[in-house]
Amino acid sequence: MEEHYDPAAVERAAQAYWEEHRSFEVKEEKGREKYYCLSMLPYPSGRLHMGHVRNYTIGDVLARFMRMQGRNVLQPMGWDAFGLPAENAAMSNGVPPARWTRQNIGHMRAQLKSLGFGIDWSREVATCDPSYYRWNQWLFLRMLERGIAYRKTGVVNWDPVDQTVLANEQVIEGRGWRTGAPVEKREIPTYYLNITRYTEELLRDLERLPGWPERVRLMQANWIGRSEGCEISFPYAPDTHAAMSAAGALKVFTTRADTLFGVTFMAIAAEHPVALAAAAFNPALAAFIDECRRGSVMEADVATQEKKGMRTGLHVLHPFTGKPIELWVANYVLMGYGEGAVMGVPGHDERDFEFALRNSLPIVTVVRSPSGAYDEVRAPWIADYGDYGVTVNSQEFSGLEFRAAVDAIAAALEERGLGKKRVQYRLRDWGISRQRYWGCPIPLIHCEACGEVPVPDEQLPVLLPEDLVPDGSGNPLAKSAAFYECTCPRCGRSARRETDTMDTFVDSSWYYMRYACPDQDRAMVDERAAYWLPVDQYIGGIEHAVLHLLYARFWTKVMRDVGLLRLDEPFTNLLTQGMVLNHVYSQTAVDGRRRYFNPTDVRSRRDASGTEVFETTLPSGETIRLDNLGLGKMSKSENNGVDPEGLIKRFGADTARLFTMFASPPEQTLEWSDEGVQGASRFIRRLWVAVYGHVKRGPAVRLEVDSLNDAQRGLRRAAHHTLAKAADDIGRRRSFNTAIAASMELLNTVGRFDDLSDLGRAVRQEALEIITLVLSPIVPHIAHELWRALGHRRAVVDEPWPAVDSSALVQDSVEFVVQVNGKLRGRVRVAPGAEEALIREAALADEHVMKFVGGKAAIKRVIVVPGRQIVNIVASPPAGGQDG
């Protein structure tokens, strides 16, 4: 063992050992318990960022820990290789997305290897590889056969200058990111996957996922958004009926049928067919609908915009009173949810209330809140809008409590054929068409004679050409005759290939199944998937809580129903890691634009008044003062990223891993701190020095447990206590930071232990071995070397997790905390397992404690909690005493 720790050499040697021994390549072993540890696959953006380091370190720690527990551990890795950034890169430097992507993969793979992750690289998958995406296409065709995939129109962001569809991300404050032109909504044909067919199962099965964070299950449940209510038909008024060619009634869905008599207007979405029909003979309305088309399709934009509306001039009739109700077009009604129409009840809905005020519409109160806040004289809307209560002013339905009112109204509606109870979901079908180049082609052919024709299975995959370079205006595939010109598989005449590609969420919906059998070229998955799945532990960012995880669950259920595997849910346990944050510093230029400076280039000092100021020195030599904008997610746009590669070069991978695991619990945000990294590095060096100091004195003798003195027993108790705590922290609580803290404490204890006798050295040997084993999943390289130095021939990577010697944990006495009226007043020591009466007696015998008690007679109660080693004396304080 070298005297001085050289991380580069240590890490090179450990990684070479794992590579040579193929330590992480795994095979299916019937009868051996498997553990599938999966981290969300990265997008190959070019370089690893700290979020990746954190994600994959968590995964690696769990994988290595479970391996020590004897499980057959699979930890694979792949690349989410299709997507927008490759096209953007292509536009700025003229390199085709395929080449850019593959170069990035090469670099990032090397970076991952330098971090020492125990990955089975023989199973690597890249989603842009035809051997992968052909199965997207294959399953899409199965979905088409089953009616799960279908075509309808969808709304997209349209850049009128570039004549191209924009992703939400490419819309900045309502304008196209490249052209600056105001974005419009546009309807285009789109392929959808019928995820709503699985709504109820997706909702119900959340209960079968106890290994998922509660908040993720809640978010998914809210996203699916089950609500019970009524569908109500408002017949068109005679004038309207004549004007509209469509017969019948306007349908709405409401969860508040009890407020039906409070309806003072009806509002429909701008895209509603009735709105469009009405606009045909109303130019002002047509102009308003056009105005509603402005802006992006993002829900956050739509929901926060100013609530605007316009009369259509048409009317519908109240289903009970028959009174005509004005029909409005409103920009806050979403076509995609429910019926694209809402009944306006300004007395009991905040949005409707705002709308009514703005447009001087009547406000009628029809529910009396139980809190009594209802006041007919005062403005009734001062009361809670959402309050449930007893109906008033509702004809024969007055005087009913919410549920009874809804039941009665629904029954009466049903009798008249004007409505019924219905369950409504918020979840919409999944639109997967993208007018983009760098994605998986949708395997369809459009033939003038035969219509939409699926590409026959034997012609799969529909290969994506890899030599195109997008220019920002439309999809290059649609301009590439070599791609879109084809013959109809049905009639043989010339036809046009579909040029839309699939949403990249399709790629990430099943990659974890492909890892089980990446070389299978005759089927999407084979029986090896049955061995490895479900994933035992999935780790990834909280930002994927809804979309990716919901789509993957849906995709799994479709694969099950197609007969590919018997699996209802793909991920048994889920860990959602927090983001990595760093300070954000900027300077606002004269034109109002912010310039961001990387925190590594920023210095802080106190100015004359003692306030902290932040400065940086420009290349010109000029020093400028910066604004401290606090903490933000590490990002390119705010220039506050930390490059893992530099960190590894300077401190080593083990330090990077240790810091990310120690700085905060995995589910919380992690704040970057250079000092924290140095602290982690310092600890690793102290560990090295401790082991070096120990082994240079030669091998320790065998540990004789029965011959130990008090101090030796004390160190041994600390070591086994740490071991037990670390197993629980890592294995059950996923609380890596406290496991590390416990190891630090143990090393501190070893440092204070100066017994150099044979037995003392034997106890120290055991303690150092425990620290090494406990930390080996977290800092595997140094552990590899220390374990060798401690005299072991087998590599630490193949060692099992050690067993706790429970006899080492036995204590001679236990301390009880004594409280008086809940305040700490003293401590007493008693024998382990002492009777309650004895503990109580000891507590009452404590002089200091009794100073806070007004004599024995003042004691009202004594509560002894043996499990918590606490005694609480409830008593009145001494007269004029100190317990003021």
Place this chain on the structure above:
RNA sequence: GCGAAAGUGGCGGAACUGGUAGACGCGCUGGACUUAGAAUCCAGUGGGGAAACCCGUGAGGGUUCGAGUCCCUCCUUUCGCACCA
């Protein structure tokens, strides 16, 4: 706007089941070593107070023998919102 979380010393965090608030680390202060600095080591470190003690977990209320933890109201920050991945 809707949905979900989080607020504890100077800082990151610990306190797992309602039971000793501040483990561990950073920073800071003092000391040792050193020609000097860096590194390292030792000691101290929530606030107030000479002390006894008192106060203290975003704010305000409540439940309890006992609340950082449970309940209610509010404030602040972060994330997601269906075409970023």
